[in-house]
Amino acid sequence: MLETLSPQLQDKILELIALYRDDPRPQKIDLGVGVYKDASGLTPIMRAVKAAEKKLWEAEKTKTYTTLAGDPGFADALIAMILGAGCANRAAAVATPGGTGAIRQALELIKLASPAATIWLSNPTWPNHPSIIKYLGMKMAEYRYFDPASCGVDFAGLMDDLAKVQPGDVVLLHGCCHNPTGANLDTSQWAQLVPLLKSRRAVPLVDLAYQGFGDGLDEDAAATRLIASSFPEVLIAASCSKNFGIYRERTGLLIALGDPARKAITQGNLNFLNRQNYSFPPDHGARLVTMILQDAALTADWKAELEEVRQNMLTLRQSLADELRRATNSDRYDFIARHRGMFSRLGLTESQVMALRNRHGIYMVGDSRINIAGLNARTVAILAAAIAAVEG
Numbered sequence: 001m002l003e004t005l006s007p008q009l010q011d012k013i014l015e016l017i018a019l020y021r022d023d024p025r026p027q028k029i030d031l032g033v034g035v036y037k038d039a040s041g042l043t044p045i046m047r048a049v050k051a052a053e054k055k056l057w058e059a060e061k062t063k064t065y066t067t068l069a070g071d072p073g074f075a076d077a078l079i080a081m082i083l084g085a086g087c088a089n090r091a092a093a094v095a096t097p098g099g100t101g102a103i104r105q106a107l108e109l110i111k112l113a114s115p116a117a118t119i120w121l122s123n124p125t126w127p128n129h130p131s132i133i134k135y136l137g138m139k140m141a142e143y144r145y146f147d148p149a150s151c152g153v154d155f156a157g158l159m160d161d162l163a164k165v166q167p168g169d170v171v172l173l174h175g176c177c178h179n180p181t182g183a184n185l186d187t188s189q190w191a192q193l194v195p196l197l198k199s200r201r202a203v204p205l206v207d208l209a210y211q212g213f214g215d216g217l218d219e220d221a222a223a224t225r226l227i228a229s230s231f232p233e234v235l236i237a238a239s240c241s242k243n244f245g246i247y248r249e250r251t252g253l254l255i256a257l258g259d260p261a262r263k264a265i266t267q268g269n270l271n272f273l274n275r276q277n278y279s280f281p282p283d284h285g286a287r288l289v290t291m292i293l294q295d296a297a298l299t300a301d302w303k304a305e306l307e308e309v310r311q312n313m314l315t316l317r318q319s320l321a322d323e324l325r326r327a328t329n330s331d332r333y334d335f336i337a338r339h340r341g342m343f344s345r346l347g348l349t350e351s352q353v354m355a356l357r358n359r360h361g362i363y364m365v366g367d368s369r370i371n372i373a374g375l376n377a378r379t380v381a382i383l384a385a386a387i388a389a390v391e392g
């Protein structure tokens with residue numbers, strides 16, 4: 001049997017981990033996979049997470065199963081954090097292994113409910129979106145998103161393409177901090193997009209993996225909240241990997257908003273999908289998140305540390321834009337300071353990306369996406385000088 005398998009293409013983001021690890025050059029810089037790092041290069045365990053783990057170790061009496069949907073307290077706490085109050089009667093939800101698990105279960109739910117639906121993806125999007133859709137044998141289409149000339153959003157192209165959405169099609173939107181580009185819709189653009197998608201009778205699927213990394217915890221949920229209050233049905237795939245820094249704990253939530261009268265049936269289908277794919281979802285990370293969000297002191301400390309993380313990335317953005325002004329004697333990289341979240345697509349060619357890797361030991365994804373948090377006060381100038389060198 002196994003002899004029939006052919007090699008799989010490596011994931012373009014994850015393959016960088018091994019390439020970077022195997023590079024012997026001490027001055028190498030890792031701007032690949034989206035993991036937050038502090039100035040010393042460590043991905044820290046957040047203070048509130050450590051405190052919750054200690055409390056949990058002392059208080060936890062059993063490791064028996066939770067429910068197929070996970071701990072209901074986790075769903076309640078995360079729904080309140082994402083959507084605020086008032087959605088509970090419309091929201092069915094299941095805990096999932098990370099945000100990827102939530103995306104996967106969202107797509108499985110769509111496949112169950114509406115197998116012929118087309119899933120519309122931004123061009124570009126996180127490469128695992130089309131990969132999972134293709135693996136599930138579902139239909140997909142692309143809408144324009146990134147304008148290489150300005151490194152901002154091609155909003156006219158986006159609106160043109162999404163005007164072609166058919167009733168019942170699913171439109172995958174990044175709730176904030178677009179991955180891979182870092183370019184985001186502003187409030188007035190969301191306010192134009194929502195009525196267009198409503199008029200097309202689309203179903204939004206919001207990928208919310210970086211809440212708190214862009215403009216703030218509530219600000220980053222604003223588009224998702226607008227969508228939630230505007231459409232009869234919305235799917236939201238949320239990740240706690242980044243904003244709680246619990247990557248390996250695999251902590252995510254899929255929320256399905258719909259008709260309150262149909263909530264129990266939707267919930268039953270979400271539970272069924274969990275059962276088919278992995279039965280009970282992981283609980284450790286979800287429990288930590290719940291403990292933090294249910295305790296005022298832990299919440300305050302977590303929010304404060306998340307804000308430090310966000311400010312650190314904003315500072316790195318500004319200093320990289322400043323250094324690139326100096327190094328290239330132009331303002332063409334000023335967009336880096338306007339982008340939000342963990343990533344910016346720099347607009348370099350694939351051969352420039354390879355030159356940065358081969359000549360300078362600087363690792364980024366082939367489309368020139370950098371992880372801003374992979375930089376620090378020392379490496380910003382090194383990156384800027386290297387970019388100027390490969391441009392020339």
Ligand code: LMR
Pocket residue numbers: 013014032033034035126179
């Ligand atoms: C990324 O885009 O780097 C992260 O979301 C990690 C991943 O799984 O790709």
